[in-house]
Amino acid sequence: MPEGDSVWRATRTLHDALAGRVVTRSDFRVPRYATADLTGRTVLEVVPRGKHLLTRFTGGLTLHTHLRMEGAWKVFAPGARWTGGPVHQIRVVLGTADRCAVGYRLQTLDLLPTSEEHRFVGHLGPDPLGDDWDGDSARRNLSADPTRPIGEALLDQRNLSGLGNVYKSELCFLLGVTPWLPVGDLPADRATTLPDLARRLLRANRERPVRNTTGLRSPDLFVYGRSRLPCLRCGTPIRFSVRGDGSLARPTYWCPRCQWGPVPSSPDR
Numbered sequence: 281m282p283e284g285d286s287v288w289r290a291t292r293t294l295h296d297a298l299a300g301r302v303v304t305r306s307d308f309r310v311p312r313y314a315t316a317d318l319t320g321r322t323v324l325e326v327v328p329r330g331k332h333l334l335t336r337f338t339g340g341l342t343l344h345t346h347l348r349m350e351g352a353w354k355v356f357a358p359g360a361r362w363t364g365g366p367v368h369q370i371r372v373v374l375g376t377a378d379r380c381a382v383g384y385r386l387q388t389l390d391l392l393p394t395s396e397e398h399r400f401v402g403h404l405g406p407d408p409l410g411d412d413w414d415g416d417s418a419r420r421n422l423s424a425d426p427t428r429p430i431g432e433a434l435l436d437q438r439n440l441s442g443l444g445n446v447y448k449s450e451l452c453f454l455l456g457v458t459p460w461l462p463v464g465d466l467p468a469d470r471a472t473t474l475p476d477l478a479r480r481l482l483r484a485n486r487e488r489p490v491r492n493t494t495g496l497r498s499p500d501l502f503v504y505g506r507s508r509l510p511c512l513r514c515g516t517p518i519r520f521s522v523r524g525d526g527s528l529a530r531p532t533y534w535c536p537r538c539q540w541g542p543v544p545s546s547p548d549r
Contacts, residue, residue, distance in 0.1 A: 284442020
């Protein structure tokens, strides 16, 4: 599941493959940009912003993409077989003399003036993996609505950007509270620690192909994806519930003994 750490890795891969090179192949496979052509432009850089990727070109253009749940960028050598999925899932192809970057299943794809990037990422909160990280701002954002469940507050990219469902569940476990606890009920010391804890986890995982929050070889995660398995701290079976939007794509996991606070009246498992 793409979160800030995996987007950071995807961005670095794209930057290493494309930055400083001239585009020799430009193929947009979405109706909106069917006639767009970046051939002849040089890729200046590829930078992450939360879960967003910004590919900047000479001439003041930026390609903005977001991986959502299933999107991916793959980089191939010339002549190599493309293995990122069926051809009909390709949304954009950017080729240079020695690399080809292929965007699969990109639900968000925008070509815009670089000077207007703020229209797409200006609403985002501080990025834990960004050079301009501001922990105090993230703390203020998270505490702005004391009645809001902490899980929802963590997923709101306007508070701090880059966190998804995995880190939501893992952070709440490490804080010892359920994701449904109102932000205002979080003890002051934990509220102060939260943004920097999120940053430490993302920074620790940005170089890892497999996300790990436990520090163990196995399992990699404390609660996420471990429904009915014993908690690593107390042995109690981990519980599972679908988040309030009713989507199985955004489940919540927690330990009913190690985490205090409100829980759904009828957990799924």
